[in-house]
Amino acid sequence: MHALKAVLSGFIGIRRRADAEKTPLNPVHVIIVALLLVVLFILTLVTIVHFVTR
Numbered sequence: 071m072h073a074l075k076a077v078l079s080g081f082i083g084i085r086r087r088a089d090a091e092k093t094p095l096n097p098v099h100v101i102i103v104a105l106l107l108v109v110l111f112i113l114t115l116v117t118i119v120h121f122v123t124r
Contacts, residue, residue: 073099077107 072093077100079085 073103076100077103080104081107 073095076085076093076095
């Protein structure tokens, strides 16, 4: 859950330094969550474009 919050806040650039320093994150978890969110974001964009251009 902490990795998800960290990645989501990193996507929009609002991660506070205090949160980053006090939350121990496993880098593997952060990478996995980030990759999944990027794939979800791309699929969302492709779906939107598909419906708009139809």
